[in-house]
Amino acid sequence: MNVFRKGNKELIKDLNRSIVIDLVRLQGNVSRTDIAKVTGLGLSTITNIIEELIKENLVTEVGTGDSHGGRKPVLLKFNGDYGVIVGMKIEKQEVKMCLSNLEGNILHKHQFSYTTKEAMQLTTVIIEQLEGFIKRNESGSKVVGIGIATPGLVDQENNEVVYSPILKMDHGDLKPIGRHFDVPLMIDNDANVFALAEKWIGAGREYRNFIGVTVGAGVGAGIVIDHTLFRGDFGGAGELGHITINQGDRLCYCGQRGCLELYASDPYLVHEAERMVAIGVPTLIDSFHPITPESVVMAAQKGDQYAQELLEKQGENLALGIKNMIHLFNPEAVILGGEGLRENDFLLKGMQKELAVHFFIRHPRKLQFKTSQLGEDVWLIGACALVVSHLFKVPIYK
Numbered sequence: 001m002n003v004f005r006k007g008n009k010e011l012i013k014d015l016n017r018s019i020v021i022d023l024v025r026l027q028g029n030v031s032r033t034d035i036a037k038v039t040g041l042g043l044s045t046i047t048n049i050i051e052e053l054i055k056e057n058l059v060t061e062v063g064t065g066d067s068h069g070g071r072k073p074v075l076l077k078f079n080g081d082y083g084v085i086v087g088m089k090i091e092k093q094e095v096k097m098c099l100s101n102l103e104g105n106i107l108h109k110h111q112f113s114y115t116t117k118e119a120m121q122l123t124t125v126i127i128e129q130l131e132g133f134i135k136r137n138e139s140g141s142k143v144v145g146i147g148i149a150t151p152g153l154v155d156q157e158n159n160e161v162v163y164s165p166i167l168k169m170d171h172g173d174l175k176p177i178g179r180h181f182d183v184p185l186m187i188d189n190d191a192n193v194f195a196l197a198e199k200w201i202g203a204g205r206e207y208r209n210f211i212g213v214t215v216g217a218g219v220g221a222g223i224v225i226d227h228t229l230f231r232g233d234f235g236g237a238g239e240l241g242h243i244t245i246n247q248g249d250r251l252c253y254c255g256q257r258g259c260l261e262l263y264a265s266d267p268y269l270v271h272e273a274e275r276m277v278a279i280g281v282p283t284l285i286d287s288f289h290p291i292t293p294e295s296v297v298m299a300a301q302k303g304d305q306y307a308q309e310l311l312e313k314q315g316e317n318l319a320l321g322i323k324n325m326i327h328l329f330n331p332e333a334v335i336l337g338g339e340g341l342r343e344n345d346f347l348l349k350g351m352q353k354e355l356a357v358h359f360f361i362r363h364p365r366k367l368q369f370k371t372s373q374l375g376e377d378v379w380l381i382g383a384c385a386l387v388v389s390h391l392f393k394v395p396i397y398k
């Protein structure tokens with residue numbers, strides 16, 4: 001349970017510091033007077049806080065701005081190079097990692113594959129690889145934290161992957177990684193991390209309320225409410241893949257029947273394509289062995305009508321699930337991403353067809369629908385965002 005700190009002078013000082021640093025960090029090039037205007041804090045309070053932040057090298061002065069009569073104001077900038085963050089994504093048989101500055105600029109990247117045997121001691125393998133990676137790219141900046149994105153159900157408080165069928169991981173304890181490097185370790189599931197990346201430097205920056213949806217091996221969602229990721233009780237909010245869209249139908253690995261993931265993920269494409277081939281549908285997909293999601297997209301791009309219809313159907317199914325979220329949360333935007341997109345217009349066409357009708361359609365404020373522009377790096381950037389939001393969080397709890 002979170003225990004509140006007492007409302008004494010120290011807490012107020014920490015709160016003000018947090019407000020000031022967030023403003024400088026997220027807005028950039030602001031003067032002390034600008035900060036006073038936006039926050040309503042007294043100029044002397046701000047001057048003291050800024051002095052401290054400059055001493056700590058978290059904020060620097062970067063020249064002067066336009067004057068509206070009187071002295072030109074000194075502009076302040078957050079020092080994004082104060083330290084480096086390790087961002088990591090654990091995937092099936094592969095781990096990707098990066099070093100980034102505190103503003104989400106990726107400086108170096110590394111990835112390695114691991115075998116089924118190595119999966120048993122994955123944390124040991126990760127520590128070894130990360131140690132080498134940091135050593136090779138050491139530039140004097142200190143590592144201030146490690147953020148990790150993984151598929152599956154995550155226990156954030158205990159840095160544990162409770163259950164991930166994609167990784168075949170059961171109670172995977174990642175704490176040793178943070179302990180080894182003696183820095184804060186933050187983990188979260190990949191859909192939450194996706195939404196954080198979009199909020200930090202992607203399409204989600206401009207929205208107060210949006211939903212990030214990822215499609216690939218699974219289907220997931222990260223819900224941002226009032227500029228903040230909504231995690232639910234233990235980080236499980238947004239399990240879009242396991243809402244029921246087809247009562248009494250196929251059994252999902254989670255134990256339920258008719259989950260969205262069975263109709264909208266990569267395995268759906270493969271399952272349906274194999275079924276079509278088995279019953280003798282004259283589709284180009286038949287020429288691919290084995291059948292993969294990529295082969296369905298390739299066949300569709302070569303003009304195969306059955307592959308095109310299958311991708312459109314996947315899009316329609318995905319949109320059905322997304323519409324449920326739209327009606328529950330009334331977001332300004334939905335941002336779509338994940339390896340399952342594969343730049344194929346057929347899936348998007350199917351989605352648009354289904355999304356053309358919903359209860360809010362007559363409201364003048366139209367729902368925005370966007371695809372992520374952060375590419376494959378989105379997971380690493382989001383993993384770094386986990387650390388940044390930990391470092392600069394509002395300090396109201398003990």
Ligand SMILES: [Zn+2]
Nearest residue numbers: 242252254259
């Ligand atoms: Zn399920």
